[in-house]
Structure formats: structure tokens, C-alpha cells
Amino acid sequence: MSEQSDKALARKGQTVGLVIAGTMLIWLGANWLGPQLGLAGRYVFLFDFAALAALIWAMVVIYQMWQARQADKRD
Secondary structure (H helix, E strand, O other), rough: OOOOHHHHHHHHHHHHHHHHHHHHHHHHHHHHHHHHHHOHHHHHHHHHHHHHHHHHHHHHHHHHHHHHHHHHHOO
């Protein structure tokens, strides 16, 4: 594996980690703040679906990273 592709995978990994951590913090904050502000239940589902979308995106990127590592091992 070249140094350039190692750095690219490391950047992707950092981005995924930040997205996962940020998603969880925002989701927890939204679930705590929603009832405090008296938001309707439909907004809770909106935050839940946004968090799910971010986590699905992260899983797709993790899979792509895994595939790239596997391809480099075969070469």
C-alpha cells in the first residue's frame, strides 16, 4: 500500500469517526432538548432518521475502506 493511499484511508477514517461521534452528540442533544422545548413527536423521528442516515453513510464508507484494504492486500 502506498503512503498516499494510506493517508487517504486515514483521512477517511478520521472523517467517519467525527461523523459518528458528532451524530451521536447531536442526536443525544436533540433527544434531550426536544421535550424541554415542547417539540412535537414527529420532530423526534426527524432527528432519529437524520442520525440513521449519517450512520448508514458511515457504514458505507467503512465498507469502502475495508474493500480498498483488501484490494491492496491482493496486489
